[in-house]
Amino acid sequence: MERSLKKTIRSSSYKKKPGAIRPRSHKNHKKTATPWDQAAQWYDSLVGLKGSDFQKEIIMPGAFRMLGLKKAQRVLDLACGQGVFSRYLHQKGMRVTGLDSSRALIRYAVKRSSSAINYEEGDAGDPHILKGCKFDAVACLLAIQNMATIDAMMKNVHRWLAPSGRLVLVMTHPCFRIPRQTHWGWDEEKKAMYRRVDLYSTEIKIPILTPPMRGSEVYTQTYHRSLQSYFQSLSQVGLQVDSLEEWASNKNSEPGRRAKAENRVRREIPLFMALSAVVAG
Numbered sequence: 001m002e003r004s005l006k007k008t009i010r011s012s013s014y015k016k017k018p019g020a021i022r023p024r025s026h027k028n029h030k031k032t033a034t035p036w037d038q039a040a041q042w043y044d045s046l047v048g049l050k051g052s053d054f055q056k057e058i059i060m061p062g063a064f065r066m067l068g069l070k071k072a073q074r075v076l077d078l079a080c081g082q083g084v085f086s087r088y089l090h091q092k093g094m095r096v097t098g099l100d101s102s103r104a105l106i107r108y109a110v111k112r113s114s115s116a117i118n119y120e121e122g123d124a125g126d127p128h129i130l131k132g133c134k135f136d137a138v139a140c141l142l143a144i145q146n147m148a149t150i151d152a153m154m155k156n157v158h159r160w161l162a163p164s165g166r167l168v169l170v171m172t173h174p175c176f177r178i179p180r181q182t183h184w185g186w187d188e189e190k191k192a193m194y195r196r197v198d199l200y201s202t203e204i205k206i207p208i209l210t211p212p213m214r215g216s217e218v219y220t221q222t223y224h225r226s227l228q229s230y231f232q233s234l235s236q237v238g239l240q241v242d243s244l245e246e247w248a249s250n251k252n253s254e255p256g257r258r259a260k261a262e263n264r265v266r267r268e269i270p271l272f273m274a275l276s277a278v279v280a281g
Contacts, residue, residue, distance in 0.1 A: 007103075012025045019054045022261060026269050027028045031050050033103075034102060035220045037102050038104075039210040039211060040082070040107075042210070043105070044082045044112075047081070048084075049084075049087070050085045050087070051088070053250075054102035054249075054272075055085075057198050059272065060141070062179050062245065062272075062274060063139055063168050064092065064139055064243065066243060067276075068137075069089075069092070069137055071092075071093040072094065073136040074095045074136045075089050075096050075135060075136065075137045076099060076130070076135040076138045077098040077139055077141075077168060078138055079100055079124060079142070079143030079146070079147070080100045081100055081105050083113045083117065085109070086098040086117050086119070087114070087139050089139075090114055090116060096116075096118070097117075097120060098119045099121075099122060100119075100122075101121050101124070102121075109276075112140045124280075125147075125151075126152075126155065127156070128197060130157075131231060134161070134162050135160050135165060136164070137161075137165055137166050138165070138167045138168075139168045139169075139170075142171065142172070143168070144230075145172065145174075145225075148223060151236070153239045154269070155237050157237070158238050158239055158279065164278075164279075165278070165279060166276060166278075167234075167275075167278075168218045168232055168241060169230070170272060171185055171255060171271070171272050171273055172225065172272060172273075173228070173246065173252075174200075174273065175227065176197065176270065177210060177271060178196055178224050180206055181204075181224070182196065182198065183195070183198050186261075192265070193262055193264070194259055200226060202225070203226070204223075204224050205224075206222045206223075206224060207221060207224070208221070234275075238275040238279060239279060240278055241276065242276055242277065243275070244276075245273070246270035246273050247270070247273070248271060249267075252266075253266075
């Protein structure tokens with residue numbers, strides 16, 4: 001999750017943990033609540049301590065494998081939200097820093113996590129954030145599509161990565177999973193499900209009701225970009241894509257007339273895409 005704020009957080013929850021590290025906030029941040037701050041309680045309840053089924057079964061294991069880490073390496077969990085992947089990495093023996101610009105989500109991250117994980121509050125595109133820090137890997141899971149711009153963030157990733165470091169990005173598939181622009185359809189003649197894509201090349205901002213339920217008045221933003229945009233942004237800062245993976249949903253439909261067709265198309269059209277990039281040259 002990607003957002004923006006200011007100053008050291010003061011909360012009694014940090015005092016309750018012996019040795020807990022108070023999250024730091026960069027001095028240039030404005031103390032302004034964001035939609036993700038307003039949705040933080042709902043999001044934390046949704047993700048919980050160990051993540052949703054997709055996170056636990058597909059996203060986090062897949063990202064960890066692509067990172068190719070060794071024990072005790074330094075990892076930055078970029079746009080860490082309430083810290084679910086930071087905790088996963090810590091349990092795997094990594095030295096973890098989580099960065100997010102939502103003050104409320106960082107509070108939940110600290111509350112749920114070991115004090116050995118260092119959490120920082122700040123904007124991923126701020127040129128001064130984590131200045132002087134180096135990491136063996138940077139991961140950004142299901143968050144880059146919440147960032148209004150990504151070029152400044154990519155510059156920072158290049159600065160943060162050690163010479164042999166690796167970036168892994170995981171996102172909902174930008175070709176097939178564009179909110180309001182892609183839809184499931186049913187061909188009665190062929191008895192087949194299909195995915196309709198109404199827009200792809202045009203970059204757009206899409207407001208998402210968060211949480212997605214009646215009575216909610218908070219909208220977060222999703223930013224659709226083409227594959228070309230991601231590759232160009234990486235290349236411009238000296239990061240070279242060396243691997244791309246597409247991950248299908250592992251869900252199955254309830255028994256019924258269309259279940260077989262639904263399960264087939266769910267396997268054929270991927271839900272997530274993951275990119276791995278290294279420092280070029």
